[in-house]
Amino acid sequence: MASQTKPVLHGYYRSSCSWRVRIAFALKGMEYDQVPVNLVRDGGQQLTTRFKALNPMQQVPAVTIDGFTLSQSLAIIQYIEETRPEPHLLPSEPKTRAQVRMICDIIASGIQPLQNLYVLLKIGEEKIHWGQHFIQRGFEALEPILVQTAGKYCVGNEISMADLCLVPQVYNAERFKVDVTQFPTIKRLNETLLQHEAFKTSHPSCQPDTPDDMPI
Amino acid sequence: MRLSLSCLMKPVLHGYYRSSCSWRVRIAFALKGMEYDQVPVNLVRDGGQQLTTRFKALNPMQQVPAVTIDGFTLSQSLAIIQYIEETRPEPHLLPSEPKTRAQVRMICDIIASGIQPLQNLYVLLKIGEEKIHWGQHFIQRGFEALEPILVQTAGKYCVGNEISMADLCLVPQVYNAERFKVDVTQFPTIKRLNETLLQHEAFKTSHPSCQPDTPDDMPI
Numbered sequence: 001m002a003s004q005t006k007p008v009l010h011g012y013y014r015s016s017c018s019w020r021v022r023i024a025f026a027l028k029g030m031e032y033d034q035v036p037v038n039l040v041r042d043g044g045q046q047l048t049t050r051f052k053a054l055n056p057m058q059q060v061p062a063v064t065i066d067g068f069t070l071s072q073s074l075a076i077i078q079y080i081e082e083t084r085p086e087p088h089l090l091p092s093e094p095k096t097r098a099q100v101r102m103i104c105d106i107i108a109s110g111i112q113p114l115q116n117l118y119v120l121l122k123i124g125e126e127k128i129h130w131g132q133h134f135i136q137r138g139f140e141a142l143e144p145i146l147v148q149t150a151g152k153y154c155v156g157n158e159i160s161m162a163d164l165c166l167v168p169q170v171y172n173a174e175r176f177k178v179d180v181t182q183f184p185t186i187k188r189l190n191e192t193l194l195q196h197e198a199f200k201t202s203h204p205s206c207q208p209d210t211p212d213d214m215p216i
Numbered sequence: 217m218r219l220s221l222s223c224l225m226k227p228v229l230h231g232y233y234r235s236s237c238s239w240r241v242r243i244a245f246a247l248k249g250m251e252y253d254q255v256p257v258n259l260v261r262d263g264g265q266q267l268t269t270r271f272k273a274l275n276p277m278q279q280v281p282a283v284t285i286d287g288f289t290l291s292q293s294l295a296i297i298q299y300i301e302e303t304r305p306e307p308h309l310l311p312s313e314p315k316t317r318a319q320v321r322m323i324c325d326i327i328a329s330g331i332q333p334l335q336n337l338y339v340l341l342k343i344g345e346e347k348i349h350w351g352q353h354f355i356q357r358g359f360e361a362l363e364p365i366l367v368q369t370a371g372k373y374c375v376g377n378e379i380s381m382a383d384l385c386l387v388p389q390v391y392n393a394e395r396f397k398v399d400v401t402q403f404p405t406i407k408r409l410n411e412t413l414l415q416h417e418a419f420k421t422s423h424p425s426c427q428p429d430t431p432d433d434m435p436i
Contacts (some may be wrong), residue, residue, distance in 0.1 A: 048300045056361035057330055068315060072329065075321035085406045094287060101295035109292065109329045110277055117332065122353075133342075141276035 005043060007032040010054060012039050013207035013214075016168030017073040022207075023164045024077045026198035028084050035204055039117050059149070061070035070199040077161055089161050100108035100155045103145065103162035107169045111138030115172065131176045139173065145182040150185055152192065159196070167193050171204065227252040227285035230274060232259050233434075234425035236332060236388030237293040238281040242427075243384045244297045246418035248304050256313050256429035259337055279338070297381055320375050323365065323382035327389045331358035335392060351396045359393065362386075363403040370405055373414065375380055379416070387413050390423065 009032055011018030017114045023061050026034050037060050045051060046058045055062040055071040062071045063189070067085070070076045077190045113119070114134035120127040149155045156164035170190040173180055180187050194198050200206075205214060229252055231238030238317070245252050258265045265271060266278045275282040275291040277297050282291045286303070290296050301309045310317050333339070333353035340347040369375045374382035392411040393400055400407050413419050420426075425434060 007343050038378070055324060056364050057358070058361070059330075062280075066315070068319050070322055072322045072325035073323050074329075079314060079318035080320055094299060095286070097302065098290050098295050098299035100296055102290055102292045105295050105328070106277060107293035108325070109294075110279075111332050113329050113333045122350075141278070144276050173348065178261065 005079065007063055008035055009061055009063050010035045010037050011061040012037055012202045012208045015041065018173050018205060019168040019202060020073045021061045021063060021076050021110055022202035023198055024080050024089065027087060027089065027159065028080060028201045032207050055162060074104055077164065091160060096155055099149050100160045100162045103154055104165045105164040106138060106142055111135055111169060116173045128176065129159045132178055133174045134137045139183050139186060143185055146185040146189065154189055163193050166190065167199055221430050227281050227283055228255055228323050229281055230255045231281040232257055233430045236392050239388040239422060239424060240293045240384045241283060241296050242422035244300050244309065246422045247307060247309065247379065248300060250304060294324055297384065311375065311378065315373055318370050320380045320382045323374055324385045326358060326362055327385040331355055331389060337376060348396065352398055355362055355393045355398045357395055359403050359406060361403055366405040366409065370409060374390045374409055377423045385414050386410065387419055418423045
């Protein structure tokens with residue numbers, strides 16, 4: 001049973017994983033509060049004892065919902081999906097559900113973890129090339145998959161969790177100066193999705209913690 | 217579910233005996249009592265058989281596992297396992313209650329997004345000389361986060377008292393930790409869970425030490 005208290009998202013405006021969750025809330029028409037966790041200021045607010053108690057991995061997003069706290073964006077999104085089913089973010093047919101999950105995991109296990117802030121800090125000087133490499137590699141794999149699965153959206157003609165993962169990853173690709181025009185299906189899907197209200201209202205450029213001087 | 221000829225064929229796992237992600241899928245098949253065939257993909261021999269054109273057609277990410285099942289091919293171990301779960305529901309690998317289901321998925325993702333991708337073969341090859349320290353670091357970091365979470369969620373198994381997808385992810389990751397010489401005794405809950413699970417038939421029959429492609433001289 002859904003609680004009466006609004007969910008709270010602990011996230012960062014520019015975190016692609018946080019953005020996935022914001023899109024999910026927007027698509028489900030759910031109001032929520034945000035508690036920004038600045039990954040850069042004060043040495044990284046995700047490293048505070050207080051935040052560590054919410055998420056021992058010391059990463060965003062973490063969401064407090066229905067009286068408990070969850071981390072890992074896809075676990076959060078699937079919880080939201082299972083407790084607030086409309087509109088569906090997963091198809092009902094098992095094969096296409098699996099394809100949605102496969103695309104999500106290519107991004108959430110195969111690309112993003114290799115270019116998140118923690119890893120880039122460990123890599124050091126070569127971080128731009130490192131990040132570009134893993135995004136390029138992941139998109140080279142994703143493009144032919146999407147050619148097979150995509151209709152108007154990543155899988156068929158309804159928005160799914162795959163779309164929630166794709167758009168923030170394209171945003172990251174652009175930050176790393178990966179040329180997305182190499183991937184026409186990814187490019188087309190991204191452009192279509194960015195027209196959707198839920199993707200606009202959740203965009204990094206207009207969050208409570210977005211800096212005034214943020215470069216677009 | 218409409219039955220088709222493809223459902224009557226055994227699933228085929230393209231994997232590697234020592235790949236922790238492949239092992240997750242092998243455990244799932246074993247728990248579900250499903251027969252399957254294996255087509256080994258040697259990640260080291262011939263420059264890495266996952267890099268062949270033939271395998272790339274199965275999985276453009278050029279990684280194991282890939283599973284051909286019910287007439288189509290899937291990659292990404294957790295997507296494969298959830299497909300198996302949804303089409304062969306017994307015994308359940310996810311609890312029915314939403315909060316505990318979410319906790320299972322959270323634990324899976326800490327491992328499958330937060331630890332393993334940072335210490336898989338491709339990344340280690342890119343890191344080069346420092347690869348052991350690199351791998352140790354990310355496993356250590358991930359287990360330091362996982363231990364307090366498991367203290368909260370675990371009963372006999374990772375989440376409560378029934379085996380779930382979280383257990384399928386944990387055991388192969390502990391195997392990796394041991395390969396990287398991470399001292400798992402620092403993490404008593406992880407250690408206990410791993411020892412319990414390794415006694416279970418499904419975890420034994422799927423173990424890297426006894427697969428079709430396990431080398432005869434494999435160190436334990």
